[in-house]
Amino acid sequence: MQALPWLDRFSLYLAPMAGVTDAVFRVLCREQGADVTETEFVSAEGVLQAWGRTKRYVQLPGGDRPVGVQLFGTHPKHMAQAARIIVDAVHPDFIDINSGCPVPKVVGRNGGAALLRELPLLEEVARAIVSELRSDCPVSAKIRLGWSAQHICALEACQRLEDAGIRAITIHGRTRTQQYGGKADWEAIHHCASCVNIPIIGNGDITTPQDVLRERDVGVVAGVMIGRAAMHSPWLFCRSKQLLATGKLPPEPCAADRVRFMLKHVQLTLTQGLYGDEACTLRAMRTRILAYAKGIPGSKKLRPSLARVSSMEELRTLTEQMLD
């Protein structure tokens, strides 16, 4: 099986995150050095029944390559049909099967992490998509270690997915029951990676360039995927790359640089109209603004105002006060 070209070298993935990894944020992370990005998950049923509304989640701007579109669902035929529609419409570099999402809305419909309780079905979904797309587009999957500590199944899932023709697998080193609690189990990720012949991307709690260096030096996974840390520190990608390349740890950006990045992110999102008018955009981005502000000296007393910000002008004034 042909290797995925971006995995020729140790790759830094931006994790798919619903409500976070929209086209603007993916491009910004790419500028910071992310090698591979993914859209947030899209529902296969949504693609089939309401493509007009769903397609805004799979906009792939030119500068954002290689990029995957992540699909969730449970019905093999519907997943394959949805993958075909997406591939023909937006030509992603890969389709990713979501088999890790823990939220009740998704697992309640047997999608996401629920597929880990039914590995034959997960395999069937993978086979259906691979056979529909053939050589048109590679297929990857994202899994967790299992449903719970009593039901760890990542290795069997990886083996079944490999047999089904999946080309790479991301493993988040937690179970569904853990959600985001506890610590990601990297030993379990390494164990799976050393037992299969396709690339494994490790995911969970990568928060510093040193974490990235550790995994590159361990040399078992083909890359790492970064989620929550990228939300408040997208420069983690470039700092990590510099550490990998030179062995020297670059400094964190200063408060003024963090603010500049925040304003650029909000302004670009506004310009592209992803969330509607100015007030809607600012409302949609409040948690993001608070995430950037965290750690800036002087931001603490402004948090209540940042949590209510509703215009660009107000945001600029608040950031000036923050830097004062």
Ligand SMILES: Cc1cc2nc3c(=O)[nH]c(=O)nc-3n(C[C@H](O)[C@H](O)[C@H](O)COP(=O)(O)O)c2cc1C
């Ligand atoms: C706000 C948010 C949304 C997420 N949405 C998705 C998603 O759409 N698809 C997915 O596979 N994982 C999703 N995840 C999980 C992340 O991709 C990632 O696996 C998880 O955050 C662990 O990585 P981290 O420790 O680097 O954050 C989401 C996580 C967060 C925090």
